Amino acid sequence: MRHEVGRHKLSEKTKLVFQISGASVGEVKIVSDMHERKAEMARQADAFIALPGGYGTMEELLEMITWSQLGIHDKPVGLLNVDGYYDPLLALFDKGAAEGFIKADCRQIIVSAPTAHELLTKMEQYTRSHREVASRTSWEMTELGYGKAAPEPEEEASC
Template sequence: MDMVGTVCVFCGSSEGAREEYAEAARGLGTALAGRGMRLVFGGGRVGLMGVVADAVLDAGGEAVGVMPEALLEKEVGHQGLTELRVAGTMHERKAIMADLADAFVALPGGYGTFEEFLEMLTWAQLSLHEKPCGLLDTAGFYRPLVSLFDHAASEGFVRAEHRSLVLLENDPERMLNLLQSHTPPATGKWVVPEEL
């Protein structure tokens, strides 16, 4: 794995119901800046997006936002960023974020966060990239999703080597350690069923 220089963070445009979520976002932002890593995120100044970006900037780091034009007002685009890129569509937004990033981390969030993370995870499964994908499991937020992954693996829908693509940690510094030490599985491309 090449050195992780830019981390794409997916997270909610809300701060959620627990203070721990914002604390984790601040911790991750501070840790990114402390290691000289650049943040790429959805570009909003509200919710956990704003918290993680502000933490990076407050610690002297770089934060690059990517936001579709249609969401600039709805999500209130962050105007204090190192760079705010405006994309035409949600698909373009994800493609830009993916291209800029060396790794992906999901903080707590809703449907959009899940969808963004799972697309990057699927691309890793298909060997479209070899970038690490981590879930920051603040206050056990991602335990139900991880249980679903385990269930899918036990039912034969996810191979063991692909299940291992999901990096799980509840501490921001340890999550960054996992990203930096990640080695993609050696399976290579998607494996077709034996009967084919």
């Protein structure tokens, strides 16, 4: 199995001076802030993969999970669980589902594996857990602070 990947970096303006240096590979797109970065990432990505990381990685991961739960996107969200790094977080998600805070269907939003090959295989087999995805125009414009929020759905989301 071969995966074609593009090389793109989204970076907010405040980090340009300190964090981007040297030769770039692929496209570098400058955005105003973290919120715009996540919205742009959600628009352009086919899937989301979190490698072991800190608070920023976890914040972005949880936002992509939440956006999937809300039906904003239907793309797979994966955790590369190297050496069990994410085991405690996955256990927390399991506990949340067991205690009724996370719907069982929503617990399936996360795909995890210890190797990249296994993770990509699982992500290719991913099926979304919700019935509908919000109109891209409505949420993108609202997320970036333009226009009015999309109307509330008449039916509760499945997860």
